[in-house]
Amino acid sequence: MTGHHPLAAVALCTLSACGAPEGDDTAAPAVEPCDTCLLTDDLNYDYAPDLTAPSWQVAPGVDLRVSWADLTTDLLGHALDPASLDRALLLVFPELTPDEILDGLAHDTIDQPDVTLAMTCTPQESGCALSDFHLAGNHLDVHQYLLEGSGTWLVAPGREGEAGIATLALFAAQEGAEPVEERSIAQGEAALQVEVDLAPRGAIAVQDGAFPVLDWSGLTVDALGNPISLSRTDRLRVGRYDLDEQELEERFLDIELLAVETWEVDTTGQTSWDTARISGFPGFTAGDTWLVVLECSTCMNPAPRFLGRVDVIGS
Numbered sequence: 533m534t535g536h537h538p539l540a541a542v543a544l545c546t547l548s549a550c551g552a553p554e555g556d557d558t559a560a561p562a563v564e565p566c567d568t569c570l571l572t573d574d575l576n577y578d579y580a581p582d583l584t585a586p587s588w589q590v591a592p593g594v595d596l597r598v599s600w601a602d603l604t605t606d607l608l609g610h611a612l613d614p615a616s617l618d619r620a621l622l623l624v625f626p627e628l629t630p631d632e633i634l635d636g637l638a639h640d641t642i643d644q645p646d647v648t649l650a651m652t653c654t655p656q657e658s659g660c661a662l663s664d665f666h667l668a669g670n671h672l673d674v675h676q677y678l679l680e681g682s683g684t685w686l687v688a689p690g691r692e693g694e695a696g697i698a699t700l701a702l703f704a705a706q707e708g709a710e711p712v713e714e715r716s717i718a719q720g721e722a723a724l725q726v727e728v729d730l731a732p733r734g735a736i737a738v739q740d741g742a743f744p745v746l747d748w749s750g751l752t753v754d755a756l757g758n759p760i761s762l763s764r765t766d767r768l769r770v771g772r773y774d775l776d777e778q779e780l781e782e783r784f785l786d787i788e789l790l791a792v793e794t795w796e797v798d799t800t801g802q803t804s805w806d807t808a809r810i811s812g813f814p815g816f817t818a819g820d821t822w823l824v825v826l827e828c829s830t831c832m833n834p835a836p837r838f839l840g841r842v843d844v845i846g847s
Contacts, residue, residue, distance in 0.1 A: 565739040565845050568804075571748040571824065575736060577839040578729040579755040583607075583638040585722040587630040588703040591711035593675040598687045598701055599659035599716040606698040607724045608785045614658035617689040617698050622665040622672070624649035626683035630702045633684055637700075638724070639756045640833040649677065655689060659714075680705045696834040728784045730777050730823070731841040740818045740846045748826060749803035754837040761828075765837050766800040769825040770813065776821060777841065792820070799826075818844045 590596050598620075606612045625633055626648050636642040651665035651672055665672045678685070688700040699722040701715070738744050746768065754760040771791035773780060783790060795813045799805055807813055816822055822842035827834075 563734075563737040563843070563845075565737045565742065566744055567742070568745040568747055569736050569738065570750055571736070571746055571826070571838055571840055572750055573753055574733045575731075575840045576751075576753075576755050577836075577841075578732045579835055579839075580727040581638040581756075581835065582725045583634045583723075584725075585630075585634060585700045585702055586715075586717060588701065588715055589706045589709040590678070590703045590715070591709045592679050592705040592707060594678070594711050594713060595661050595663045595674045596678075596703070596712070597659050597661040597714040599657075599714060600689055600699055601658035602716055603699060603719055605719070607700075607722055609723070610786075610789075612698060617655060617658065617691060619692045620653040620655050620660045620665075620687060620689040621697070622649070622651045622653065622660075622662070623647050623686045623688075624677075624683050625686070628684055630684055630704075633686060633702060637833060640754075640758060640831060640835070641756075642832075648683070660687065660689075678705050680707050695829050695831055697832060724785070726784055726835075728781050730781055730839065735841040735843045736824065737843050737845055738816045740844050741815045742844075743806070743808035743813070743815050745804055745806045746824060747804040748838060751826075751838060755835060755839065756833070756837075760837060762803055763801070764828045764830060765826045766798065767827040767829050768797050768799045768805050769827060770795045770807065770810065771823045771825065772817075773821040773823065780821065780823075787823075816842055816844045818846045820844075 600617065601614050603612050603614050625646055628636070628646055633642070636646070651667045653660035653664045653666070656664070662672055662674045662678065682705060685703050686700060688697040690697040699717055701717050701722065703715070748762070748765070751760050751762065772793045773790060774792050775790060780787060780790065788794070795810045797805060797810055807815070822844065824840050824842055825836045826838040827836050
């Protein structure tokens with residue numbers, strides 16, 4: 533992840549504290565703290581992802597086994613025990629190239645019509661053969677479906693009950709390809725890199741010690757640039773950090789792990805939440821970096837749909 537953010541210096545300067553340059557008569561307007569804070573498109577972070585993965589040519593009809601037994605980290609660079617991945621997903625995209633699939637996954641633009649086949653597998657020894665994948669008890673007939681021209685195939689392991697995937701591989705059948713029966717995802721081949729700016733257009737301003745109502749009913753697009761689905765935005769997270777904004781941008785893929793304290797609530801069906809109702813939440817206090825995050829727990833792409841920095845104004 534790159535740490536160079538041209539707008540970082542502007543974002544670090546709160547509108548309430550930073551005036552105009554010396555000799556300029558136009559001071560920046562003061563920002564009034566909010567009791568009901570509107571989480572709007574303008575307050576969302578900027579998020580630019582780049583997803584990479586291995587892409588193979590395989591012989592038609594071969595019952596390929598995809599292994600991830602040698603991996604020590606996942607897509608985000610976090611430590612990984614391959615044996616902990618207890619489910620795998622198989623998807624077939626008849627019209628999309630590997631690059632189009634990776635871009636679609638990174639930006640959450642894959643649509644159901646893009647996929648003609650979806651099956652799951654319970655991994656054995658940190659891998660799955662294509663014939664292990666099934667749907668409603670029917671196992672994949674590899675000889676019938678893995679044909680040249682059938683499209684791009686994707687295998688992605690993860691954990692049961694968790695959104696997102698740990699790694700992935702892409703492949704397509706091609707006549708004349710070597711009939712290899714097993715391919716392994718090598719360390720570092722599948723990775724997500726992101727460039728972020730946490731507050732490119734300003735921050736949410738609250739009073740020291742406040743418990744504001746957070747209202748996201750006016751959001752229209754998410755951080756990926758897509759029309760936001762408020763019905764799928766089902767989790768609110770408030771995090772307190774002892775790192776500054778630039779450090780958090782540079783280590784964004786660890787954003788959940790870096791919090792000194794985190795408070796989460798299930799907001800399914802809601803478009804606002806009174807932070808006074810968050811169990812154990814002490815209110816926003818000065819002296820730390822605060823982030824407010826809205827997430828989609830059922831989405832394959834785990835990127836926050838909204839993330840906004842909170843500036844706490846002292847009394």
